[in-house]
Amino acid sequence: MLKQLQAEVxxxxxxRSLIAVLVIIALSMLITRFIPExxxxxxxxxxxxxxxxIVYIFITKRILEALTLASIMGFFMVSRDDVLGAFSSSLLxxxxxxxxxxxxxxxxxxGSIIALIExxxxxxxxxxxVAKRAKTRKSSLMWTWLLGVIVFIDDYxxxxxxxxxxxxxxxxxxxxxxxxxxxxxxxxxxxCVIIPISTWAVFAGRLLEVNGWAPEGDGLIxxxxxxxxxxxxxxxALIVPLIILGVIPIFGPMKKAEKRVSEGGPLAPPGSEKIxxxxxxxxxxxxxxxxxxxxxxxxxxxxxxxxxxxxxxxMGVLVTMAFTFVFxxxxxxxxxxxxxxxxxxxxKNMILPLMLMVLAFLFxxxxxxxxxxxxxxSSASEFMTPALMPVTVFLVLAVTEFITGTNWGMYIxxxxxxxxxxxxxxxxxxxxxxxxxxxxxxxxxxxxxxxATVLTSAATGCNNFDHAYTQAxxxxxxxxxSAILFLIAGFIF
Numbered sequence: 416m417l418k419q420l421q422a423e424v425x426x427x428x429x430x431r432s433l434i435a436v437l438v439i440i441a442l443s444m445l446i447t448r449f450i451p452e453x454x455x456x457x458x459x460x461x462x463x464x465x466x467x468x469i470v471y472i473f474i475t476k477r478i479l480e481a482l483t484l485a486s487i488m489g490f491f492m493v494s495r496d497d498v499l500g501a502f503s504s505s506l507l508x509x510x511x512x513x514x515x516x517x518x519x520x521x522x523x524x525x526g527s528i529i530a531l532i533e534x535x536x537x538x539x540x541x542x543x544x545v546a547k548r549a550k551t552r553k554s555s556l557m558w559t560w561l562l563g564v565i566v567f568i569d570d571y572x573x574x575x576x577x578x579x580x581x582x583x584x585x586x587x588x589x590x591x592x593x594x595x596x597x598x599x600x601x602x603x604x605x606x607c608v609i610i611p612i613s614t615w616a617v618f619a620g621r622l623l624e625v626n627g628w629a630p631e632g633d634g635l636i637x638x639x640x641x642x643x644x645x646x647x648x649x650x651x652a653l654i655v656p657l658i659i660l661g662v663i664p665i666f667g668p669m670k671k672a673e674k675r676v677s678e679g680g681p682l683a684p685p686g687s688e689k690i691x692x693x694x695x696x697x698x699x700x701x702x703x704x705x706x707x708x709x710x711x712x713x714x715x716x717x718x719x720x721x722x723x724x725x726x727x728x729x730m731g732v733l734v735t736m737a738f739t740f741v742f743x744x745x746x747x748x749x750x751x752x753x754x755x756x757x758x759x760x761x762x763k764n765m766i767l768p769l770m771l772m773v774l775a776f777l778f779x780x781x782x783x784x785x786x787x788x789x790x791x792x793s794s795a796s797e798f799m800t801p802a803l804m805p806v807t808v809f810l811v812l813a814v815t816e817f818i819t820g821t822n823w824g825m826y827i828x829x830x831x832x833x834x835x836x837x838x839x840x841x842x843x844x845x846x847x848x849x850x851x852x853x854x855x856x857x858x859x860x861x862x863x864x865x866x867a868t869v870l871t872s873a874a875t876g877c878n879n880f881d882h883a884y885t886q887a888x889x890x891x892x893x894x895x896x897s898a899i900l901f902l903i904a905g906f907i908f
Contacts, residue, residue, distance in 0.1 A: 482774035489781030530761030536705025563602025570603035578874030592877035604859040605651040644849035646897040667888035691876030816858025861890035
């Protein structure tokens, strides 16, 4: 009887989902009959897919489907006669882009490195080492925050390494996975934007050169000028210990997560097993007397190699894979065949996070085609004054980035608009640029499908909707404080 009832419920849900998708596609086709053929004339209509996306996510909590359907809606708007062709062509362009290729190499191999460290007992040994020093819930979270501050080279590196090694320890202290994910995510992109030795600094510095503020070769020097004004990065990172220590109380959805765990419920919210990159990496076959150096040395090599090759994460993971192969086989921790099998398992566990990021890039691509970001920025620029420009840029781009989820992509679009506008209005350039950078960090930090959100969710084994939903109030608090600081700075500088 129970199985029959479950089957009937599953059939009903499947039919309901099919009807919903068909209705959405029909509405998309209907919308195209009332919009201009030229995307340059869409205006406010360019916001329709984005608004649909946010509403769909909050109603269904399904991000993969939301991104897919919102993208299809956008393609109906720009290619009403060949939607499938436009979708296929853009998907191919995204998959063949340098950014996605880099993501698959770096994130895939990071999955392998994490799996290998788990297999070698390095993560277990590190957890035991930290456990001797972090004997309370607060100290375990402070250690997590401190480790996130130390691993500042790249937000991907931060999210994947800190989460994977600290999850077992915080689990022992009954910390909800949502809270752990928030602590780690708040030291990923927020730290990278205020540290001159990071992948974000290298990328932003180059954009400053391309867009005419920094002379050729001096991009990093000019990036350093923005660091004091990158308010969101500072605030988002610094409020974390205040929350851990109870100075700022836990509130919003995170409070419900705390209640769930305190009442004996699961540490991770439902659906988390689908995205957990540690899935299938059971520690039942750990080597005897696992050594903490099997954690520390691969991570040190990863950080050192990344810095040595001009902050190049791809070179960092390649060098680390080679080092780990020699290092682990020399200790007889695994055979070459086992090394390959574990590496492939690690890559396999990264597939869902990577697919989420591919769809996020696809959605960003169609948003570019319908002119969403340009429309929002250009509309806001009409109302800017010199004093109000920094806070206006921050708020407008923060909302835009929250919707699009592509922080670096937004920088490419926004900086060519903001820098000339700041020059025209005679606004402090470092302040104006930092408003753009801070907005990108906010998006990376809070967006439901940003790369940092997805990877942090995967590494902590926490459903990415629940991670973003519980983190959002604290991100909004940091954004509100940052907006006030940008407002004050606009009048002072």
